[in-house]
Amino acid sequence: MKLIAKMKWVPALGVAVFLNAPGFVNMVRAADAVAKEPLVLELPAPTLKGTPEQLPEGPNIEPNSDKPRPAFLAPNGVKNVALGKTVTSSVKPFTGDVEQLTDGKKEAMDFDTVEMKKGTQWIQVDLGAPYALEAIAIWHDHRYIQVMHDVIIQASDDPEFKTGVTTLYNNDTDNTSGLGIGTDREYFERHFGRVFDAKGVKARYVRGYTKGSNLSALNCWQEIEIYALPAK
Ligand SMILES: [Ca+2]
Ligand SMILES: [Ca+2]
Incomplete structure (x- = not known):
């Protein structure tokens, strides 16, 4: 069967993937990268x-902010x-x-x-x-x-x-x-x-x-x- 011939077992993923599927490369990369949150x-x-009224400032000082930084x-x-x-x-x-x-x-x-x-x-x-x-x-x-x-x-x-x-x-x-x-x-x-x-x-x-x-x-x-x- 032609379809089977184009499949490959990927041990890291524990699944078979279609080698000719456009998302294949991305799928493997996503599995390699650690998920973050x-x-x-x-x-x-x-x-x-x-x-305080007088805060230090300058190119090497981040401006003061009461907002949190991005997570x-x-x-x-x-x-x-x-x-x-x-x-x-x-x-x-x-x-x-x-x-x-x-x-x-x-x-x-x-x-x-x-x-x-x-x-x-x-x-x-x-x-x-x-x-x-x-x-x-x-x-x-x-x-x-x-x-x-x-x-x-x-x-x-x-x-x-x-x-x-x-x-x-x-x-x-x-x-x-x-x-x-x-x-x-x-x-x-x-x-x-x-x-x-x-x-x-x-x-x-x-x-x-x-x-x-x-x-x-x-x-x-x-x-x-x-x-x-x-x-x-
Ligand atoms: Ca110093
Ligand atoms: Ca403490």
Whole structure:
């Protein structure tokens, strides 16, 4: 039969497809690509402190907006694998404890904010095992509408971050933190948090740097969520 001769069994799809069907190539591509859906975050309430009259502006600062950014598309099945995981930091906080960075709480309140001294400081999450990282959501400090300086996010399998480091975001355009000149922009902290594309990088550790903000020399953190799939 002529029709049978033009069919081919495609194991990946678990079906036979018509080789002469115009949609064949597209069908195979769609099966290869991972299905994605908008990443839904549990958002805290917006700050009650209002918007300062004088906001920083410039070509390297995204304009402040009370509208959320377009939803991040993450592969189906990602989970926040950072929840409850161990966090360490470059210096001991003087307010709060780094455990609070993965406790799921991120309201615009003093008791949900961990504060560390000035200078370039980092926090680091140990996921306990490598994962395929897809998206990282961060709330540094949305008690105030402000921009954090030198937001640098890195992933590695080395807890010392000396080898195999992938930089996922870097807005240190003047390299004052010494990790290389960043090309990303500064942005305003809002209750939406900020979602960074982790690009499927496989890593066990995630490190986030800051160097104060336009309002304060201190380094503040509220929550970090790491959406990932099991590493293959
Ligand atoms: Ca928290
Ligand atoms: Ca800088």
